[in-house]
Amino acid sequence: MNQDEQGDFFNTLNDKVDAHGALVDRFHAELQNFSKQIAGCDKLVRMAHISLNQIDARIAEAVRIEAGAAAERDAVAREAARAASGAAEAAVAGLLGQLHAATREAEQVCQAVHRSRGQTGLWIVAYVVTTLLMCLLTAYASFKLHPDTPVPPEVAGYAEQGRKHEALLQKASDKERKLIAEIQARRARPAK
Incomplete structure (x- = not known):
């Protein structure tokens, strides 16, 4: 192999090493994106817990209003009890709707996290395979350049x-x- 061929070979090898470095950088970026998605999922779960606590408080308020309304004997008191009960049901229904929406968003984020895990696994496999190929290529090049070593x-x-x-x-x-x-x-x- 003459010097020009050796120079071309090492230029190609350097280009492949640079491409390998870019692949590693991309893998790290994907890993950071994956961490952000996990943090987003955690935030949605905290929001769901807050919504559940609000539902419990509204239910407790509705129970208190209904108990007070049951003690009243006249028609005005019964009408007030029905209005309070309807307001409580509407509030609970609204909060349950919010909880269902937050749950759907959390499920979508979890699905995105699972997809990211799969993509990260593929990047890891590609990284390992590329590293092994580069090692083999380096060994082959070393053997061809210096067969007497x-x-x-x-x-x-x-x-x-x-x-x-x-x-x-x-x-x-x-x-x-x-x-x-x-x-x-x-x-x-x-x-x-």
Whole structure:
């Protein structure tokens, strides 16, 4: 490989490393967005708790008004009791409507959080795969540029360990191979 080809190769490698850095920055931005969505969900849940407390206070007020109205014996008192009861029901119905709306918003935020988790998982997988590919590309480039360089002892140890594992796999029985395939299939399945 002449110097021009080496220069082009390293320029391409630098471009890929820069693209990898941009991918990492994008992953961090997605993670910050995910944190903001969780904070928004927490705020909606607090609002729902406040609405529930308001409903309890209104119900208690309605019960008090109804108890006072029951003690009155004349028609004017009964009419006042009916008006108070109707106002309390309307207030409770209004607050229940607000609670349902807040619950729907909280569910939408939770769904968005779950989608963000999935997207974040995909970014992590893409990041790991890209990192591994860059490592392999770097190793391949290093080997092609300097094929006479001796292999480091730890790499030679890993290669020897790989050869031993391959030899063990070749000696494995059909039952053992089936068990290994089942374990690999379980690892390949996504977590629920």
